Amino acid sequence: MRSPLWQLVLFRLRALYREPSTLFWIFAFPLLTSIALGVAFRNRDLAELSVAVADGPGAPELAACLEAAEGLRAERLPLEQARERLRVGRAALVVVPGEPPELIGDPTQPDGRTAKLLAVDALERENGRKDTRSYAAHSVNAPGARYIDFLIPGLLGMSLLSSGVWGIGWALVQMRHGKLLKRLAATPMRRGHFLLSFLLTRTALALVEMAFFVGFARLLFDVRVFGSSVELAGFGLLGSICCGGLGLLVASRSRTLEGASGLMNLATMPMMGLSGVFFSAAHFPSWMQPALKALPLTALNDGLRAIMIDGAGLEAIWLEGAILAAWGVLCYAAALKLFRWQ
Amino acid sequence: MSTPAIEVKGLVKRFDDVVAVDGIDLQIAQGECVGLLGPNGAGKTTTVEILEGLLPPSAGEVCVLGRSWATQAEEIRPRIGVALQETRFYEKLTVRETIELFRSFYRSGLEVDEAARLVQLEEKARAQVGKLSGGQRQRLALAVALVAEPELLFLDEPTTGLDPQSRRAMWDIIDSLKGRGRTVVLTTHYMEEAQVLCDRVVIVDHGKVVAQGTPAALIASLGGEQIIEFCTEPRLDPASLHSLPSLVRVREKNGGALLSVRELHVALPALLLAASQEGTRLVELSTRHATLDDVFLNLTGHSLREEQGP
Ligand SMILES: Nc1ncnc2c1ncn2[C@@H]1O[C@H](COP(=O)(O)OP(=O)(O)OP(=O)(O)O)[C@@H](O)[C@H]1O
Ligand SMILES: [Mg+2]
Numbered sequence: 001m002r003s004p005l006w007q008l009v010l011f012r013l014r015a016l017y018r019e020p021s022t023l024f025w026i027f028a029f030p031l032l033t034s035i036a037l038g039v040a041f042r043n044r045d046l047a048e049l050s051v052a053v054a055d056g057p058g059a060p061e062l063a064a065c066l067e068a069a070e071g072l073r074a075e076r077l078p079l080e081q082a083r084e085r086l087r088v089g090r091a092a093l094v095v096v097p098g099e100p101p102e103l104i105g106d107p108t109q110p111d112g113r114t115a116k117l118l119a120v121d122a123l124e125r126e127n128g129r130k131d132t133r134s135y136a137a138h139s140v141n142a143p144g145a146r147y148i149d150f151l152i153p154g155l156l157g158m159s160l161l162s163s164g165v166w167g168i169g170w171a172l173v174q175m176r177h178g179k180l181l182k183r184l185a186a187t188p189m190r191r192g193h194f195l196l197s198f199l200l201t202r203t204a205l206a207l208v209e210m211a212f213f214v215g216f217a218r219l220l221f222d223v224r225v226f227g228s229s230v231e232l233a234g235f236g237l238l239g240s241i242c243c244g245g246l247g248l249l250v251a252s253r254s255r256t257l258e259g260a261s262g263l264m265n266l267a268t269m270p271m272m273g274l275s276g277v278f279f280s281a282a283h284f285p286s287w288m289q290p291a292l293k294a295l296p297l298t299a300l301n302d303g304l305r306a307i308m309i310d311g312a313g314l315e316a317i318w319l320e321g322a323i324l325a326a327w328g329v330l331c332y333a334a335a336l337k338l339f340r341w342q
Numbered sequence: 343m344s345t346p347a348i349e350v351k352g353l354v355k356r357f358d359d360v361v362a363v364d365g366i367d368l369q370i371a372q373g374e375c376v377g378l379l380g381p382n383g384a385g386k387t388t389t390v391e392i393l394e395g396l397l398p399p400s401a402g403e404v405c406v407l408g409r410s411w412a413t414q415a416e417e418i419r420p421r422i423g424v425a426l427q428e429t430r431f432y433e434k435l436t437v438r439e440t441i442e443l444f445r446s447f448y449r450s451g452l453e454v455d456e457a458a459r460l461v462q463l464e465e466k467a468r469a470q471v472g473k474l475s476g477g478q479r480q481r482l483a484l485a486v487a488l489v490a491e492p493e494l495l496f497l498d499e500p501t502t503g504l505d506p507q508s509r510r511a512m513w514d515i516i517d518s519l520k521g522r523g524r525t526v527v528l529t530t531h532y533m534e535e536a537q538v539l540c541d542r543v544v545i546v547d548h549g550k551v552v553a554q555g556t557p558a559a560l561i562a563s564l565g566g567e568q569i570i571e572f573c574t575e576p577r578l579d580p581a582s583l584h585s586l587p588s589l590v591r592v593r594e595k596n597g598g599a600l601l602s603v604r605e606l607h608v609a610l611p612a613l614l615l616a617a618s619q620e621g622t623r624l625v626e627l628s629t630r631h632a633t634l635d636d637v638f639l640n641l642t643g644h645s646l647r648e649e650q651g652p
Contacts, residue, residue: 002445002446003446004446004447006446007442007443007446008443008446010439010443011432011435011439011443014434014435014439015432015434015435018434019434175432177430178429178430178431179426179428179429179430180429180430180431180432182396182426182429183424183426183429183431183486185396186394186395186396186419186422186424186426187419187424187444187447187448187490188416188419188420188447188448189447341396342396
């Protein structure tokens with residue numbers, strides 16, 4: 001095919017798949033990150049709390065009763081050793097036999113408080129307390145509420161940002177540095193085709209990235225998309241095109257690879273910390289919130305999370321969409337004004 | 343007379359504090375092959391890039407194929423072919439893919455394989471650009487410049503950095519491109535190259551044209567077409583040289599001198615005689631034809647190959 005636009009798109013695609021390091025950053029890196037973080041922060045069963053029962057009359061019965069209680073593990077020790085265990089944190093509670101038994105613990109520690117409540121409950125029942133009602137308890141550990149469910153949309157947003165900025169920015173600076181842009185400018189190539197070839201390739205790649213993310217998250221972590229996949233793709237593309245504009249802007253003038261990579265890091269790094277990739281941006285002080293909300297990556301992450309976790313429709317995230325669109329328009333307008341071919 | 347391929351009047355280009363081109367006038371006829379010859383920093387690339395529409399001039403008139411870059415760029419671009427002084431084509435594309443990409447920007451032109459064949463790269467057509475040698479890359483740049491069958495071809499230092507053999511191969515290729523009404527503008531540091539390839543040579547120094555004409559005419563303008571270089575011990579008094587027969591010019595150089603003479607067979611015996619009469623011993627003696635380098639040296643006082651100061 002001889003169409004210049006098609007040839008330019010082919011050029012971009014070939015540059016992409018013949019460069020193994022790009023593929024690593026786009027696919028392997030987020031996969032490895034999510035595996036590492038998913039394992040580190042997986043929801044574990046709570047360990048049983050350790051209770052030290054001091055030696056004394058009635059100690060064996062006490063220990064048996066506590067051991068039988070759900071969530072507690074009892075051990076018999078001389079009083080001194082039991083206190084020592086408490087001090088170094090290897091026991092949550094010390095029980096000294098007596099009538100009634102004495103409980104020693106640190107009420108400022110969550111474990112200490114829980115152990116005390118559990119121990120009192122078990123000892124009261126043992127002592128003949130009758131429960132007046134019984135409660136139906138259901139446990140939840142459903143997909144949608146775990147850390148990994150929070151993490152995956154954030155990583156997807158980050159990945160769309162960095163592949164947008166680096167994918168477009170780096171390629172342009174490299175071409176300018178090697179005078180290839182100048183050489184292209186000497187041909188009758190339509191400038192619009194050139195830009196369009198980048199956007200089309202970016203869009204295609206963003207779709208593949210999103211499918212890859214959703215696929216591996218589902219397979220490895222059972223992370224689900226509660227909203228519409230089509231809307232997720234649409235919103236993700238808006239974000240990706242906006243990030244591509246950021247890349248275009250950052251690379252619109254740099255001639256050196258060093259200068260450009262500095263600028264690209266400057267454009268992406270702070271947002272990765274501020275925009276709620278790994279933890280919610282709501283943890284930052286409230287006076288920062290309006291500024292954080294206005295960042296493109298925050299808007300992208302919030303929108304992706306709303307669709308994936310809350311099952312929100314596009315109408316619910318119009319504000320995020322508008323923020324991304326505004327950034328996009330701003331970046332493209334500025335980039336086209338500043339762009340130089342040499 | 344048909345319109346000239348290129349017409350330049352009073353061309354000036356300033357960068358912040360450097361005047362790279364300082365008032366150049368140039369007229370190049372259709373079908374002519376013209377070489378811009380000059381040392382590093384003379385302003386060759388700047389001039390050519392203005393002609394290619396890549397740089398705006400600071401002052402002066404530029405007319406390319408009868409049109410102006412300011413208003414008719416769209417009409418000029420499809421008709422010119424450009425090889426920049428240095429272009430790094432994308433390393434992971436193959437030769438064929440690179441040529442095909444550039445071919446797609448033009449309505450008419452050569453078949454991709456034909457362009458590769460013209461520069462003798464057909465065997466490398468499927469090789470990635472990153473795996474080509476320096477000479478092969480320069481030939482790729484030439485193929486890319488040729489793929490639209492341009493009427494006007496700009497080649498900025500097409501053979502710099504090549505070994506003598508590759509240079510000669512490149513000359514053959516460029517020589518075969520001339521004719522059929524195609525105009526070629528090339529820049530070079532090598533006077534042999536200009537002598538072999540160009541119908542006309544324009545010598546540029548410090549952003550100005552210092553001389554132009556056919557290589558033969560420029561050399562003839564020296565008056566003496568033979569050069570004698572020699573060294574003696576002890577140093578021969580230059581005054582004793584001025585009476586040599588058929589002498590045109592003496593230029594002293596360390597330990598000896600460079601003589602331009604009209605007739606070697608008259609001047610040489612006289613030089614040998616003078617040397618022995620003065621009681622000096624010749625330690626070096628050579629003779630050669632004058633070249634464009636001598637023309638340049640004569641015009642500017644410095645050699646073509648020397649790096650010049652600002
Ligand atoms: N973009 C630029 N900014 C500032 N100065 C420049 C620029 N381009 C060229 N110059 C200066 O203009 C002068 C002419 O440069 P030019 O590249 O035209 O020389 P040249 O004859 O092509 O030399 P060479 O044989 O080394 O390629 C040099 O002094 C150079 O430093
Ligand atoms: Mg140059």
